[in-house]
Amino acid sequence: MQERRQHIRMETPVLVQFPHPETMKTERSFTQDVSATGIRFPTAVRLRVGQEMPLALQLPFLDATMHATARVLWVREISRHGAPQYEIGAQFRWIEDPDRQQLVVHLSGLLRRRV
Numbered sequence: 001m002q003e004r005r006q007h008i009r010m011e012t013p014v015l016v017q018f019p020h021p022e023t024m025k026t027e028r029s030f031t032q033d034v035s036a037t038g039i040r041f042p043t044a045v046r047l048r049v050g051q052e053m054p055l056a057l058q059l060p061f062l063d064a065t066m067h068a069t070a071r072v073l074w075v076r077e078i079s080r081h082g083a084p085q086y087e088i089g090a091q092f093r094w095i096e097d098p099d100r101q102q103l104v105v106h107l108s109g110l111l112r113r114r115v
Contacts, residue, residue, distance in 0.1 A: 009033040009040070010110045015058040016041050021051065036104050038091040039070070047072045047088055055090075057099075059106050066099035068092050 013030040016039065020027050029041045039057075047053070049072050057066040070090035079085035095103075 008107070008111065009035040009038075010107050012107070012110055013060060014039070017056040017058075018053050020045055021047065021053070032087070034103070034107065036092075036100060036107065038073070038089065040087065040089050042078065042085055042087050044083055044085055046084065046086055047075055049073065049075060052093060053090075057103075059102070062102075064102075066095065066102065068095040068099070 011033050014034050016029045016031055017026050019025070027043060027045055029043050031039045031041045033040050039055075051072045052069055053072070055068045055070050057068060058064075059066070069092070071093050072088055072090050074089040076087045077084060078087045092100075
């Protein structure tokens with residue numbers, strides 16, 4: 001299968017916070033991978049494809065929180081034993097330029113370390 005992504009995704013644990021769509025309680029997770037245009041993360045919350053949500057992202061070892069809006073592109077059930085768990089693929093719809101640049105610098109640093 002041919003890769004369709006234009007941006008490299010890096011495995012890095014970025015803290016993701018988003019409001020539960022029904023309760024508005026803050027949900028937390030860590031990304032499985034990240035690119036300049038999107039993220040993949042696990043959650044117990046079943047999100048809907050096409051749903052847009054605000055995100056707060058915190059890169060490792062940085063105090064600053066980045067804010068973004070993302071749209072859910074796909075949802076996969078990853079656990080069928082016990083409580084359901086889902087894997088979410090989301091695309092950034094909005095992120096401030098300084099935050100996106102900080103994310104790109106972080107990802108570039110990870111890529112350089114792997115080469």
